[in-house]
Amino acid sequence: MNFAGPNSISFGRVPQQQPVTVSVPAGSFVMIGNPYPTTATVRGADVVYTYTPGSGYAATTSLPAGQGAWVYSAGGGEIRIGTP
Numbered sequence: 001m002n003f004a005g006p007n008s009i010s011f012g013r014v015p016q017q018q019p020v021t022v023s024v025p026a027g028s029f030v031m032i033g034n035p036y037p038t039t040a041t042v043r044g045a046d047v048v049y050t051y052t053p054g055s056g057y058a059a060t061t062s063l064p065a066g067q068g069a070w071v072y073s074a075g076g077g078e079i080r081i082g083t084p
Contacts, residue, residue, distance in 0.1 A: 020081045021078050029072050039062050
């Protein structure tokens with residue numbers, strides 16, 4: 001999703017077995033979050049970054065419960081957030 005200005009999207013309670021798919025436009029950054037009570041896998045897009053104070057940004061393929069991440073996609077596409 002691409003917004004002209006600051007915005008947010010809220011999901012209600014997401015069943016743990018149901019993945020969430022987000023479209024990422026080419027050449028953009030999108031902030032995502034893990035809506036599940038357990039660690040979720042992140043697949044798709046080019047690079048997913050998490051931030052840890054003191055350590056900075058690091059690429060990842062999973063997000064702990066409630067954690068957010070920046071997604072960068074050079075070519076555009078979809079990312080899928082789900083549980084293993």
